[in-house]
Amino acid sequence: MKKQFLRVGALALASVILAGSVSLSSYAVERSYSYNYDYWGDVQDTPDFYEPCKTFTWKDLNLDKKITNPQGITAYGNFLYLCDSGNNRIIKMKSNSRESLEVVDIYDHFNGDSISGDNTFSTPTDVAISEDGNIFVADKGNARILKLDKDFNYIMEFGKPEDSSLDKDLAFAPSKIVVDTAERVYAVAVGINKGLLKYENDGTFTNFHGAPPASYNLLDYIWKKFASQEQLMKMESFVPTEYSNVYINEDGFIYACAGAVSEEDLKGGTGQNTRLLNLLGSDILVRNGVYSEGDFPVYGDIYMGSGGGMSGPSQFIDITSFPNEVFVCLDKNRGRLFSYDNQGRLLFCCGGNGNMDGYFRNPVALDHIGYDIYVLDQLDCAITVFTLTNFGELVFSAMEQFDQGKYDESLSDWQQVIKYDGNYDLAYIGIGRAYLRQKEYKTAMEYFKLKYDDENYSKAYRQYRKIWVEDHIVIIVIVLLVLFLVPTIIGKIKSIKYEFATADIFKV
Amino acid sequence: MFASLFSKEKWQRYLKSLKFALYCTTHPIDGFWDLTHERRGTYAAANTILFITILTRILRLRYTSFIFIRVYWEDLNILTYVLSILIPLGLFVIGNWALTTLFDGKGRLGQVYMATCYALTPYSLINIPLMIFSNFITTEEAQFYSVVGMIALIWVAFIGILGMSQVHEYSFGKNIIFLVATVFAMLVMIFLLMLFFSMITQGVAYFVSIAKELLYRM
Numbered sequence: 001m002k003k004q005f006l007r008v009g010a011l012a013l014a015s016v017i018l019a020g021s022v023s024l025s026s027y028a029v030e031r032s033y034s035y036n037y038d039y040w041g042d043v044q045d046t047p048d049f050y051e052p053c054k055t056f057t058w059k060d061l062n063l064d065k066k067i068t069n070p071q072g073i074t075a076y077g078n079f080l081y082l083c084d085s086g087n088n089r090i091i092k093m094k095s096n097s098r099e100s101l102e103v104v105d106i107y108d109h110f111n112g113d114s115i116s117g118d119n120t121f122s123t124p125t126d127v128a129i130s131e132d133g134n135i136f137v138a139d140k141g142n143a144r145i146l147k148l149d150k151d152f153n154y155i156m157e158f159g160k161p162e163d164s165s166l167d168k169d170l171a172f173a174p175s176k177i178v179v180d181t182a183e184r185v186y187a188v189a190v191g192i193n194k195g196l197l198k199y200e201n202d203g204t205f206t207n208f209h210g211a212p213p214a215s216y217n218l219l220d221y222i223w224k225k226f227a228s229q230e231q232l233m234k235m236e237s238f239v240p241t242e243y244s245n246v247y248i249n250e251d252g253f254i255y256a257c258a259g260a261v262s263e264e265d266l267k268g269g270t271g272q273n274t275r276l277l278n279l280l281g282s283d284i285l286v287r288n289g290v291y292s293e294g295d296f297p298v299y300g301d302i303y304m305g306s307g308g309g310m311s312g313p314s315q316f317i318d319i320t321s322f323p324n325e326v327f328v329c330l331d332k333n334r335g336r337l338f339s340y341d342n343q344g345r346l347l348f349c350c351g352g353n354g355n356m357d358g359y360f361r362n363p364v365a366l367d368h369i370g371y372d373i374y375v376l377d378q379l380d381c382a383i384t385v386f387t388l389t390n391f392g393e394l395v396f397s398a399m400e401q402f403d404q405g406k407y408d409e410s411l412s413d414w415q416q417v418i419k420y421d422g423n424y425d426l427a428y429i430g431i432g433r434a435y436l437r438q439k440e441y442k443t444a445m446e447y448f449k450l451k452y453d454d455e456n457y458s459k460a461y462r463q464y465r466k467i468w469v470e471d472h473i474v475i476i477v478i479v480l481l482v483l484f485l486v487p488t489i490i491g492k493i494k495s496i497k498y499e500f501a502t503a504d505i506f507k508v
Numbered sequence: 509m510f511a512s513l514f515s516k517e518k519w520q521r522y523l524k525s526l527k528f529a530l531y532c533t534t535h536p537i538d539g540f541w542d543l544t545h546e547r548r549g550t551y552a553a554a555n556t557i558l559f560i561t562i563l564t565r566i567l568r569l570r571y572t573s574f575i576f577i578r579v580y581w582e583d584l585n586i587l588t589y590v591l592s593i594l595i596p597l598g599l600f601v602i603g604n605w606a607l608t609t610l611f612d613g614k615g616r617l618g619q620v621y622m623a624t625c626y627a628l629t630p631y632s633l634i635n636i637p638l639m640i641f642s643n644f645i646t647t648e649e650a651q652f653y654s655v656v657g658m659i660a661l662i663w664v665a666f667i668g669i670l671g672m673s674q675v676h677e678y679s680f681g682k683n684i685i686f687l688v689a690t691v692f693a694m695l696v697m698i699f700l701l702m703l704f705f706s707m708i709t710q711g712v713a714y715f716v717s718i719a720k721e722l723l724y725r726m
Contacts, residue, residue, distance in 0.1 A: 040580055454575045458646035465644070 033358065034350040036424065039452050041302050044423040049348035049392040050337065050373060052358035053385045054099050061093065061103050067381040071125040072138075072176070073374055075367040079104070080374060081127040081135075082383070088121045090137065098372045098385050110146065112154030118142060119154065128179040136179050138187065143172040145187060145199070158185065161197055161205035178248040186246060186254060193242040195281065196256065210281035212241050212258060212272070241271055245318040245365070247327075253278060255327055257316035263304050266313050273316050274299045274329060274340075287344045300331055300338055301349075308353065310334050318365045320373070324400050328366065328373060335360035337373070337386070345426055347395065358384065371396070391420045398430055407437045425451045436460050441467070525550040529557055529629045536667040540674035543626060544619045551618065554625035557632075561625075562593055564632040564639075573642040576653055596694070597624065603693035608676050608686055615675035623675045627668035634660035 032045035058067045068086025075081075080101065082091040089108040093101045109120045122141025129135050133150040145158040160172035173190040174197070180186070183201035186209055195211035224232065244259035254277040265271030276285035287297045300314025314331040316338075321327035325342035336351040352359050361379040368374065373386040388396065398413035411434035417427040432447030433456060441464035448457035469476065528548050532539030543549040566586065569579050601624055605617045615623070638656050645653065673683035 449574055452574055452578055454647050457575070458648065462646050465646075 033352075034348050036348055037302060037346055038423060038425055043303075046348060046421050046424060047391045048350065048389050049339070049395070050350060050386040051389050053372070053387040055357060055380075056101050056383045056385070057381065061091075061101060063091070063103065063106075067091075070364070070376055070378060070381055071123070071140075072127065072365045073367050073376045073383065074127040074129065075369045075374065076129040078369060080367070080369070080383075081129075082376070083124045083126060085123045085125055085140075088123065088141075090121065090124055090127060095369055095372075098387050101383070107152050110148050110152040110154050114144075114146070114154055114157055116142070116144070116157075125174075126176045128177045128185070130179045130183045131181050132183070134179075134183065136177055136185060138174040138177045140173050140175055140190075143174075145174050145177060145185060147185075147203075156203050158187075158199050158203050158205070161199075163205065165194065166192065176243075176245045178246045178254060180248055180252050186248070188243045188246055188256075191242075196243060196246060196254070196277075210254065210256060210275065210277035210283070212243065212275065241265075244316060247319050247321060249321050249325075250323060253284075255319045255321050257319040257329055259315040259317055259332065261313065261315075263313045266298050266300075272299070273314065274319065274327075285344065286342060297344060299329065299340070299344075301334065301336070310353065314338065317363065318367075320366055320368050322368065322371065324396060324403070326396070326399075328368070330363050330366045330375065332363060335363055337366075337375070341399065341426075347426070348392070358386075360384075391417065394420070395424075395426070398427075402430065402434065407434045410434050411438075429453050429456065432456055432460070439463070522550055522552050524548075525553040526556060529553060529626050532626050532671070533629050533633065533663070533667060536670040537674060540623055540626070540667075540671040543623060543671075544615065544675055549622050549626060551622060554622040557628055558597075558625045560632045561628045562590055564635050565589070565593060568635060568639045571643075572639050573645070575645075575647055575650060576642055599694040599697050600624065600690060603697060604672065604686070604690040607689055607693055608678075611686065613676035613678070613686075615672075619675050620672075623671040624668065627664055627671045630663040630667070631660055634663070 031043070032048075034046050034048045034050075036044050036046045038044050058065070065087065067082070067084050070083060071085040072083040073080060078095050080093045080095055082093065084091055087108075089106055091103060092105040092107070094104050095101055107121075111119070113119065121137065121139050123139075124137050125140045126138040127135060128138075134155065135148045135150060135152065137146040137148065139146050139157075143160065147155040147157065149155055160166070160170075170191050174187045175190055176188040178186050185199040186196040187199070189197055193212070195208035198206050198209040200206055241258045241261050243256045245257050247255040249255065256275045256277060258271075258273050258275075261271040261273045266273065272283070272285075272287075274285060275283045278284050287299075298313075300316065304313045305311065310333055312333060314329075314336070315333040316329045317332040318330040319327060326339060326347060328337055328339045330337060331351075334351075335353040336349050338349045339347040341347055350358070353361065355361070360375065360377050362377060363375055364378040365376040366373055371388050371392075375384045375386065376382075377384065394413050394417050398410050398417060401407075401413060402410040411431060414427045414430040414434065417424055418431070421427070428447045428451045432444045432451075432453065435441075435444035435447065436456065436459060441460045444460040445457055445464060448454075448460060525548060528539070528543070532543060566589065569577060569584070601617070601621045605613070605615065605620045607613075608615060608620075634656060638653065638660070642653055669683065669687060672678070672687060673680060676683065676686075678686065
């Protein structure tokens with residue numbers, strides 16, 4: 001017996017040593033161009049959702065000189081405005097088809113006299129066009145936002161806001177602007193981290209819009225209480241992160257992205273790199289479905305380790321959104337595009353740093369015409385057009401048809417999507433939701449269970465359970481009655497038997 | 509050794525001692541006193557309860573609704589999973605015995621083991637029905653699941669604490685002190701074991717490298 005015990009002990013020891021000594025072997029895997037994260041946060045290769053269609057350089061556009069240091073592009077109808085910031089000019093282009101861009105006009109000045117008398121641009125970084133066709137230019141080098149009519153005639157300009165909370169010595173440098181239907185201007189300015197600057201349509205500054213929450217943690221706070229003055233100077237202050245870019249959609253909601261959000265803040269939920277601001281400036285972005293180690297979903301790359309000279313979280317530099325509420329973010333750090341639906345679920349990510357088609361060296365801005373995405377690369381000085389593949393079209397059509405209430409069509413589209421990519425979680429949930437609407441609860445439950453969607457599963461299961469109980473109500477009642485009656489009857493019989501057995505008359 | 513398997517008396521004693529575990533869950537003070545002092549518990553029953561507890565732990569991974577437990581099967585190692593229950597249990601039993609035996613504890617090593625295993629009874633008693641029940645509820649009713657699961661753990665801890673005091677014939681306060689001390693004893697043991705294993709692996713690696721060197725040169 002003792003020997004056996006020893007033997008078992010030795011075996012246990014050996015297995016512990018073995019388990020400890022087997023090192024995790026890591027090997028590089030050739031990844032596809034597009035990928036997605038599954039429920040567990042594992043990277044899954046997917047078919048391409050978007051593919052690069054064509055790249056336009058200054059030669060393709062028949063320009064007189066090389067584009068230098070471009071900062072922004074804005075799409076308006078079929079027209080595309082490119083800020084050729086290095087050459088202090090704005091290039092207006094027309095997109096005839098996704099493979100042809102034609103320069104319509106080049107603006108290096110505007111007409112009419114401005115207050116400051118200077119009617120040229122200096123490092124224009126962004127353009128916004130209102131519903132009435134008025135053009136707003138972030139004239140960064142001249143520290144002003146210009147309001148021009150559609151032929152570049154001067155209307156007015158907005159300068160540095162008169163606000164006591166702003167540092168008087170701070171040079172005003174508006175970098176990104178959007179304008180809403182009432183011609184209110186929301187601007188991102190370098191060095192101002194209190195939110196977006198909001199100007200009324202008459203040019204008066206009203207307030208800071210959608211200030212990002214200041215990020216700090218308790219440990220830092222306690223540490224600060226004890227730190228000396230010099231230590232405090234060295235430490236980073238708890239400043240809210242500055243927005244890097246904005247986009248306004250048809251309904252007047254503003255998508256804002258922030259570039260320099262630290263890894264800890266992203267994973268700890270104290271900072272967000274993507275926000276959706278309503279009219280009051282509060283964040284209404286739905287954040288679920290994106291895998292996270294803690295409880296807080298991460299936007300952008302989940303794995304932030306260093307590799308290929310890049311490390312840290314994704315740094316979103318621009319954002320745009322389609323009418324179907326899908327939005328696309330551009331990551332400056334790894335040169336990738338990330339796209340999410342209105343529930344915050346990842347649709348695809350693709351791209352990377354490099355010189356090939358579809359890869360970037362230093363992407364700075366993106367916008368879209370229809371479903372074509374135009375991405376501007378600052379170093380390549382080129383615009384790359386991305387277009388939907390069959391796979392992407394299927395996903396979009398499945399989502400849109402579901403929203404329109406065409407559940408049969410949505411279902412068949414999602415089933416097509418699964419044929420392209422069996423690892424596409426959204427397709428399974430989409431099929432489940434379509435079945436749920438068609439009241440096929442059992443099938444819906446199976447699909448939700450496969451992809452761990454407990455909310456939808458519960459919805460389906462509640463209905464399924466209700467129907468099951470209604471169908472089997474007779475049996476349930478009978479079973480319950482039997483369960484209650486049988487013991488009482490047995491008890492009765494036993495007591496009668498006992499009385500018989502102990503009754504005096506039977507005693508001999 | 510196998511003769512005992514066919515002895516009817518032994519079987520009866522085993523079943524009786526197993527049934528006694530149920531009495532211990534509802535009458536811990538009385539039950540655990542009788543467990544050791546009246547010899548109403550058996551090692552066979554203790555082993556069985558431990559086995560059922562481990563089995564419950566494993567089964568609930570698979571058969572609890574995915575609403576509550578989601579397992580990344582690719583990363584699950586059943587051996588380490590079982591050891592993650594057995595090793596803390598073993599450390600607790602040894603640590604507790606080693607400490608209490610120095611301070612008037614009446615319980616012997618086997619008795620501490622037996623009492624600990626008997627205290628685990630409510631865990632499987634509650635968790636097996638709970639596992640089945642979990643498949644019939646939705647996220648809104650999830651509170652029931654977590655509350656009942658919590659009750660099982662509290663119950664195990666409660667009768668475990670009472671059981672230890674009965675086995676060692678300790679007063680309640682002294683018992684609590686020694687249970688806290690046991691936790692520290694466990695930590696010390698883990699530290700020593702890790703030290704030991706890292707030394708062993710380094711020692712083994714030394715001889716392995718010598719062997720490799722020799723092989724290269726031959």
